[in-house]
Amino acid sequence: MSAIGATLLIIVPVCLFIAAVSDLFTMTIPNRISVFLLASFAVLAPVSGLPWAEISMSVAAGAIVLAVCFGFFALNIMGGGDVKLLAASAVWFGFSSALAAFIVTTAFWGGVITLLVMLLRSQSSRFATIEAVVPAQILTTRKVPYGVAIGIAGILTFWEAPIAIAALNLLK
Secondary structure, three states: OOOHHHHHHHHHHHHHHHHHHHHHHOOOOOOHHHHHHHHHHHHHHHHHHOHHHHHHHHHHHHHHHHHHHHHHHHHOOHHHHHHHHHHHHHHHHHHHHHHHHHHHHHHHHHOOOHHHHHHHHOOOOOOOOHHHHHOOHHOOOOOOOOHHHHHHHHHHHHHHHHHHHHHHHOOO
């Protein structure tokens, strides 16, 4: 059972890190990351020790986050990859205070990253070193790599999620 616990604890942080790096450098989040998060939850949640009711509520939490964020996508506030990653991640947090912490932390880091991107864009013509260090797409598109905020927030708050607590109990 300790292998299952370790797997549960590593999947979300690794997937979110990969998504954040991908979004930073390519301004896209591969669909396979969101699909892998959902599929691995479906396989591992039943053996994690979580009750079926909590697993069902986790799926409902992901569906609600998807619906709300799809509205943001329709209003051109969020990108499609960000919506899918946020919803797939929400499944791992379930309906819990950890989901609220994840959403609030994502919003905070999203604001920080947006301000940083705006600052970089406003100063890029003045300092050639910015263009040499910062990925070109960040300076040339109107998009913000929100997957970075989702990744940071998920890595910081995942340890409070019910499934992470259940995984830690499997490791004992």
